[in-house]
Amino acid sequence: MMSLTKVRLTDVVKKQYAYKLKAYIQVFTTLIALQLLAIFFSLNGVGSMGSSSESLEMDVHYYSADIVVFFTMLWSFIIAILITTKAYRNDDFVFVTNRVSSNLSNALFLLTASVIGGVTAIMSSYLMKVIMYFFVDAQYLNGTSIMAAPMEWLLGIFSTTCYVFLLGALGYWVGTLIQINKAFALLLPALFFGAFIVEGTGTAKLVSTVYDFIFTESSILLFIVKIIVIAGLLFSSSMVFSNRMEVKQ
Amino acid sequence: MNVIECNRLTKAYGGAKALNNLSFKLEENKIIGLIGRNGAGKTTLLKIIAGFMKETSGEIQVLAEKPFNNLTVSANVIFIHDQMNLPTALNLKEILQAAARFYENWDDELANRLFDYFSFNSSQHYQGLSKGMKSTFHMILGLSARCSLTLFDEPTTGMDAAVRKDFYRALLKDYIAHPRTIIISSHHLNEIEDLLEDILLIKDGKEYLHLPVADLKEWAIGLQGKTAVVDEWTQNQEVIFTKSIGIDQSYVVVRNHFSEADWQTARTAGVVLTPVTSSDLCVYLTSKTTGGIDDVFN
Secondary structure (H helix, E strand, O other): OOOOOOOOHHHHHHHHHHHHHHHOOHHHHHHHHHHHHHHHHHOOOOEEEEEEOOOOEEEEEEOOOHHHHHHHHHHHHHHHHHOOOHHHHHHHOOOOOOHHHHHHHHHHHHHHHHHHHHHHHHHHHHHHHHHHHHHOOOOOOOOOOOOOOHHHHHHHHHHHHHHHHHHHHHHHHHHHHHHHOOOHHHHHHHHHHHHHHHHHHOOOOHHHHHHHHHHOOOOHHHHHHHHHHHHHHHHHHHHHHHOOOOOOO | OEEEEEEEEEEEEOOEEEEEEEEEEEEOOOEEEEEOOOOOOHHHHHHHHOOOOOOOEEEEEEOOEOOOOOHHHHHHEEEEOOOOOOOOOOEHHHHHHHHHHHOOOOOHHHHHHHHHHOOOOOOOEHHHOOHHHHHHHHHHHHHHOOOOEEEEEOOOOOOOHHHHHHHHHHHHHHHHHOOOEEEEEOOOHHHHOOOOOEEEEEEOOEEEEEEEHHHHHOOEEEEEEEHHHHHHHHOOOOEEEEEEEOOOEEEEEEEOOOOHHHHHHHHHOOOEEEEOOHHHHHHHHHOOOOOOOHHHHO
16 A cells, blocks of 8 residues: 555645646736726726816816725636636646635635735836826826835725725625525625615615725724724635535536 | 545446445556446546546545646546547647647657557547547556546447457556556456456445455355255355256356355266356446346346
């Protein structure tokens, strides 16, 4: 008898993580394409105001990376769904895996993708400045620079990463549910839009409560705790749901 | 030690039972042929052994552990089948490198030699391969991983005759150098029977026969002669297959309970006794009726 190979979960997760960074490289190509598209949309400014008198006309445009951040969050949501699909899930089973290690390495991969997405999204504002310098005829007024407020800059990257990761966790959860039962592909969007409709009628304030809870937190510490708890809940429930899922070709 | 122990293993898909109270034990370091008709439950059984699926009821132990969701089983079992999902972003060489990182006993040299022998190109991608080439590539993965338990489900799908021969030879050579348990399911029993030590024949999700190949060759015997005489001889015997040949002649396969003396008397009565090849026997044993397709037309 050949002696049995004993493996540790952490080793397998590490190997799977390294493998996924390589095998899922296409998702980053998508990220670049989406962010470039978002920069293009942003060149028109995210907001503007203007005033004029007899001899003077003034237009003020606001430019920011908000659209890029939004697109990056969307990207994170979609790739998270993508890696729960059969083609990606069954990839793991060619090599050494169980469902726990597969889920853990997916979470690590999404976290890495979120950091990359968050950093590039914030950095995209510099690319925008360069493009505007050459192509947009405007007087440059004000902006945040790393030198002026390094902490704010880092905080921006950090919170963007957190939001991107949160959306990734949500996408992973949605994707897992859909893999368990295809009915969720109809049910979840219905619930999502239903919540908006209910909000519109004014009977319940579901959407705004959730929005306020996540997006308007002013304490950074509380914000981190919220993100960790929510993402943790999403991933662990995905793990529980998928732990009995069979591999079908 | 038994590599696999199954006890009343059942797997149901909806109402249909792919495996139905299957019980058997497989000893280590043998090449075992898993034989059965289409839909007999071969693939389902292999998937449960590999931990891809969970049994509906009954028990299964692979390498003394329950296989479903088991890392040890996953690390020591490789399941090669023709619908493997290999990453599309990696080229063939990179897939081999990835496999090498996961499987501890991986033999890099063997993988590279086979890779070159079958003239694969490093920069090729898996999805660009033909069906036979895919199977050949799977085979390289399966052999090089050197897992204690190697499962091949229809490994030769799409391979041409020359590659099939190479595969069987490579399998045998590697097995002799590194003995391990290998299970092959195949439709080409005549091609693989020389490799096999044991045969596990399953029919309708149940174990039908489990015995050494050598015994299988003597397990049954064919009698041919005048229908009346043959019928007389096969009375009270376990008839496995009957076929009428021309007018008043028939060929009947029965369990081989005959003694040497019986053989002599049968011959003098004008009955020709012939051995039944393993692959023919398996076809007869697993068919639903004793007359085969002829029954449809009678």
